[in-house]
Amino acid sequence: GIQVEQSPPDLILQEGANSTLRCNFSDSVNNLQWFHQNPWGQLINLFYIPSGTKQNGRLSATTVATERYSLLYISSSQTTDSGVYFCAAASGGYQKVTFGTGTKLQVIP
Amino acid sequence: NAGVTQTPKFQVLKTGQSMTLQCAQDMNHNSMYWYRQDPGMGLRLIYYSASEGTTDKGEVPNGYNVSRLNKREFSLRLESAAPSQTSVYFCASSEALQQAYGYTFGSGTRLTVV
Numbered sequence: 001g002i003q004v005e006q007s008p009p010d011l012i013l014q015e016g017a018n019s020t021l022r023c024n025f026s027d028s029v030n031n032l033q034w035f036h037q038n039p040w041g042q043l044i045n046l047f048y049i050p051s052g053t054k055q056n057g058r059l060s061a062t063t064v065a066t067e068r069y070s071l072l073y074i075s076s077s078q079t080t081d082s083g084v085y086f087c088a089a090a091s092g093g094y095q096k097v098t099f100g101t102g103t104k105l106q107v108i109p
Numbered sequence: 110n111a112g113v114t115q116t117p118k119f120q121v122l123k124t125g126q127s128m129t130l131q132c133a134q135d136m137n138h139n140s141m142y143w144y145r146q147d148p149g150m151g152l153r154l155i156y157y158s159a160s161e162g163t164t165d166k167g168e169v170p171n172g173y174n175v176s177r178l179n180k181r182e183f184s185l186r187l188e189s190a191a192p193s194q195t196s197v198y199f200c201a202s203s204e205a206l207q208q209a210y211g212y213t214f215g216s217g218t219r220l221t222v223v
Contacts, residue, residue, distance in 0.1 A: 001168070033212065043199065043214040086151060096167055097212075099144075101151040 002027045002091045006100035013077045013107045021072040021103045023087030031090035031097065032063050034072050038083045046072070046085075077107045112136070115200050115215035122190045122222045130185040130218050132200030138213070140203045141183035142167075143175060145196040146217075152199065158183055190222045 003026035013019055025032070034046040047054050047061040049070065054061055058077075063070040074081055084102040113134045122128055134141065139160045144152040154167030156175040164175050172194060174186045183202075187194060200215040 035212075041197065041217050043201075045212060088152075096154050096157060098154075098168075099152040101149060 001096070002029070002089055002098050004087055004089050004098050004100040006085075006087050006103050008103060009101070010104045011106070013105065015077060015079060015107055015109050017077050017107075018073070018075045019077060019105070021074070021085050021087075021105075023070040023072070023089075023100055025068050025070075025087075025089045027091045028068070029065065029089045029091050032065075032070050033088045033097070034061055034070070035086040035088065036081075036083055037086065037102070043086075074105075077105075079107045079109060081105060082107050113200055113202055113213050113215035115198075115218050117218060118216065119219050120221070122187075122220065124191060124222060126190050127186065127188050128190065128220075129187075130198055130200075130220075131182070132184065132215060133182045134200075134202040134213070135181065136202060136213065137180070138202035138204055139180070141177065142201045142203075142212075143173075143183070143185045144199045144201065145169065146199060147196050155185065155198075187220075190220075192222045194220065195222045196220060 005024045007022045032050045036044045049061045049063045051065045058075045060073045086102045087100040088097045090097045116131045142157045143155040153169050158164045158177040161180045176184050198218045201212050203212045
C-alpha cells in the first residue's frame, strides 16, 4: 500500500512563530488530508487537499501531487495549536486511507 | 450534537476475555471505519465498512471482528483479548469510502489488556 512519511517528528515553537510541516507519500493520491489531534485525543479535520492550496485562518496547506508531497503551514502559532498533526492519504487502487506517524507540536507561551 | 459516539471510553480486560466496542453515527454517512492508535505508529486501519451490509479488512485485522449492524452502527469485537491489543481505538465515518475530507472521528476508547 501507499507509504506516508511526516517530518519533523517533533517540533517546539514559541508562541507567535511560524512553522511548516511536511508529508511525503509514495504513490499518486486522489485523496490527501490533514488532521489535528488535540492534547485530549480528539481528531479534527483540517484540510482535504489532494492537490493545490487551501487556507483556513492561520493555517494553510499545499499539495504538489506530481512531486508527492504536501505541506501544512501554521502562522502566528498559539498554545491551542499544540497536539499532533497527521497527514493521511489514499490512492485510487486502494480502498483505505493510510495515516502518517504524525508531527507532535508544542507551542510554548 | 451530530457526530460519532463510541462506548465505552475506557476498559480494562484480562487476557482471554472478550468485549465489543460500540460505534454509532448520526450523520447518515455511508462508510465507517475502525482504527487503532499506538505510540509512534500513527493510526492503523483495522476494518472498514464501505456501506451498510459490507465489511472489509484493513491493515491490522487479526484478532478482531466487526459487524455493520445498520447504517448508523459499526461494532468491533475482540473475541480473546491479548496484551498486544492494548491501544486506543477510534471509530470514524465518512460520506463515501475514500472521502477523507468527510471523516468524523469519535472520541476514542482506551483499552488495556492485562
